[in-house]
Amino acid sequence: MKKTLFDKVWDSHVVSSVKNGPDILYIDKHLIHEVTSPQAFNVLEEKGIPLFRPNQVVATADHNVPTENQHLPIQDALSRKQVSQLTKNCEEYGVNLFGLGHPYQGIVHVIGPELGVTQPGMTMVCGDSHTSTHGAFGTIAFGIGTSQVAQVFASQCVLVDKPKSMCVVVSGKLHPAVEPKDVVLYVIAKLGTDAGTGYFVEFAGNVFEEMSMEGRMTVCNMSIEMGARGGMIAPDQTTFDYVSGREFAPKGEALEAKIAHWKSLPTDDGAAFDAEHHFDAADIRPMITYGTNPGMGIKIADKIPSSDDASFVKSLEYMGLEADTYLLDMPISHVFIGSCTNSRIEDFRAAAAHIKGRQKSPDVAALIVPGSQQVAKQIVTEGLDKIFESAGFELRQPGCSACLAMNDDKIPAGAYCVSTSNRNFEGRQGQGARTLLASPVTAAAAAVAGKIVDVSQA
């Protein structure tokens, strides 16, 4: 039978199926962080059971950590407690922790791939919806709730109904100013935020084949924003080259054997999906969102649409925007370049290429937050820090930061922030904050101009 990439990986991980119920899916790698794991460790404690496979768990502290003075004790008492609880739990249960101060610390979805923990054909879970990021490697990776984190601790498995499969094909030639973030914002704007619910999405077509691994991660990261459990891209030479030589990746003959297996994973010709969508790459332009869900996106040169739907009206009201008007040239006061969507070295290279030789607008506060300690180090090695700092951008230490505003990095109420993160929900970046999602280049350009610009028209 002809199988999809998703079917191949899923089927090879099913331990058994409950009659008229879910599958028992075996999990190869379990990533954890400080916010969604403490209650799961409590379950182990209450039940008096061990962590079944500690070697398959990798931990870091990211959601709640400060992005300044990371060498000092965390100021906020609750955050400090959460982070120290993680350290204690990892020690007690023998989990490998890349905590604050560790050279591998960073956002969980940035460090997994960067360390070679993430590999094609695996199943991965984490108590975080953007676990979908790892799908860029041809991995089945999805977010789970804390009860399920406890289940994986106890059994290295989850009970899940097998999702349906969807294929999103983008083919043709992209405009040179279009970034991977624009591609995924375009797809979500076209399909809506619930189109993927119940599905696992495979992204296919020459646009994704030609993308770097980092671009593919940006795309898969946001697959959850169209409601999908996760996104995947078939592993190819680009994938194998990225994985080879990374700290926790297989080496030598073991790697060769793995690669031979990984080459068998792509979807068979003629395999059927439950749903398919096709888009023409040439139609895509730099994108930005105007509303309070990631599906409310437009080409920067286009007008905000109009609708009398109550939720739409409420959303524009929150954003302080009007239907049938342009976002182009609208002044903004904040820029955030970071988050697991866009905080890898290529993102900062792209931003720096635009910023070089320019100055940030005096009316904008611009924050640059690398995704990991290793990315932070690379920024310095390549001299990008000089470009950012001399242009007036503030370069911080790694963490989730203003993506969800759990720490001190908050956008003030009413302020407009062009952000490279993945969610523009009400209050996501701080109570009353107004988020406009865009690519790192568009964000950098907005910081320089002090207003929204269309880099494809430069």
Added chain:
Amino acid sequence: MVPLTVENVDTDQIIPARFLKATDRKGFGENLFRDWRFTTDGQTKEDFPLNQGQYKGAILVAGNNFGCGSSREHAAWALADYGFKVVISSFFADIFKGNALNNGILPIQVSPEDLQRIFAAIEQDTSVEAIVDLENQKLLIDAAGIAVSFEINDYKKMCMINGYDDIDYLISQKEAIEAFEQKRA
């Protein structure tokens, strides 16, 4: 029943991130829909349904695509802690649905037309009652002329009715899981 007609209610609204610093699962109900219930300086927003005394009961009726966004189970804990046992909507986000079921909250999906009918019935009479029959998978709201079946898989239904937990089931499968690991090695 408490009506919340807004669509695409995301988990950041159900429980904002700044309340996720706890290391246990108690007390989240207090901050359920925090920024919709209260202003930044802590004043109660009178027009929010949860703040309007006429709406009572353990059933939340919500607009399409409820629970999208983050995987935080804190959203389900907050709803459960506040006292909700059932959420009715025309569409639920996947992860939320799983989290709800794992915390004794039953998500009931109805057609968009039925959802509008329920909203209208509540508007007519704020004390309208609903009968949820989990055993037979039936939702009955006489006042709205609603008598529909809802979906839930047999396994989950059995768990809810008996108060079983997935974790106990998985632990009971340890031998099969170990055999699976052996086979793959």
